[in-house]
Amino acid sequence: MGTRTQAQRDAMTIEIGYAVLSAAVLAGVTFAAVTAPWYLLGAAPGPKWVVLVAGCALAAAVFVLRVVHVLAGYRGAPGTQPSQPGRTRPDS
Structure with a gap:
């Protein structure tokens, strides 16, 4: 997997x-x-x-869904992926 740079770790911390x-x-x-x-x-x-329990349950579900939605869409720090699809090296 390799080591991550400080910029990559910082970007993930901010995203979380x-x-x-x-x-x-x-x-x-x-x-x-x-x-x-x-x-x-x-x-x-x-x-x-009943209303309080329903509110807590719905709020917890919204919390989990939002965290999953945001983190699933995270693609990494800028510059960690090749700029063109299918390329393996950024300079190619």
């Missing part, structure tokens, strides 16, 4: 950070979207747990 941060924001928005109407309407406390 972006994936986790954007996933956390989307999960928070999802949780708020599911639970906010329940709190704004002032519903009974009994079924509130």
Whole structure:
């Protein structure tokens, strides 16, 4: 597999950070979207747990899907791939 350069390690660290941060924001928005109407309407406390569990489950699913989506689309640091498809050396 070979060793990675510092630029490649830095690029992957930034990509992971972006994936986790954007996933956390989307999960928070999802949780708020599911639970906010329940709190704004002032519903009974009994079924509130169902709404909270549903909001947490949906937020967790959105978090995982976002991280997978971002990291699956990551193609590496710039300059690590040949610029032309099918070429094995960047200078060829």
